[in-house]
Amino acid sequence: MRKTTDTAVVQESLRPYAIADKLRTLRLRRSMGLAQLAEHTGFSAAMLSRLENGRLVPTLPTLTRIAMVFSVGLDYFFSDPRKRHIVAIVRRDDRKVFPSDPKAAHVPWHFESLDFSVNERKLSGYLAHFHPLPQERLVPHYHPGVELLYLIEGKLEMTIGVETFQLSPGDSIYFDSMQKHTYRSLVKALCTAIVVTTGSSR
Template sequence: MNSSDYLTVQIGNKIKSIRKEKGWRLGELAEKSGMSIAMVSKIENGRIIPTLPSLIQLIQAFDLGVADFFSDLKSENDFSGYILRKKSEYTQLNKEEESIGYEYQMILNYPIEKSSMEITLLTLKSGAEREPVSTAGFEYLYILRGKIRYCLGSETFDLEEGDSLFFDGNIPHVPKNETQSDAELLVTYLISMG
């Protein structure tokens, strides 16, 4: 996958990694870069694609040169007509800094004509909790295993294995697992890049 979007995920992960190496909280990086905590969090977690000025602000907050920041980032090979991803190749993601019991694994992230598609496997632990979030784009989720309660704006849906939900990610949303067993969801993000 030779794509700016694949690099966007790497960039978000690298920003988070450098911040944690420095022992900074999210608020410290936000303050040093002149950006909001919400914006930094969304960039770190791949929920939005950073603008070039935003990215430069973050890199400068770390007192790094742009070339140094990008020196070890790589892109994947050109698309050969298919993408095979083995389970061992999935990337662990931490999409929300303050969440408990939400384990994301990115299965695929690929640009499609001015948009990006990311597929993740979310294991929702029993009693998982976090605040509702918004995502720039659309989301589709499919319940692979278990039962969840999905809060979408003012609506609440009880979903179980085989159920699916497609929605505008700009609506604040949060899945909750109020059962004694873990649940698994396949989550697809469709994000417009233009």
């Protein structure tokens, strides 16, 4: 009887955090079935179903393994949705500049995350600084989702698939980022853009 009572107390204390709903939301956002999640976590689909339906109280190791699959922290599960902030400010002095490829000697762009402090991002925003590399040094890349780029200054050449485009300040371009694409500044001066992506992080 005592064990049943203790379980009920734990369940009641966790209720405001809606952990079961958060687990289900994470999975559905990835369009992932229970069987697929079971393969990634090593847990059975039946156990995952019980967690999502609130019939089983998750342990911290269980939540940690699931969190790793979806690239979220444990704090995601223990933030009270009734108190969750929906506004996040990233100050200019708090941003860091990263190369597009840390291992490359010459990179086509550097970027600063404009929303790194936001949990559960539905999109990712960057301030990108492009460089005038020779064509032969450009390596096409792709990522899931779509991308929107707005050129602030400079002159930018983009190759998307088999097409090449040139952008001037004030121009914008939207495209399916699963298409292989490259960026190249056509000027030695600053070439800067706002880039918004969905479906991935750089």
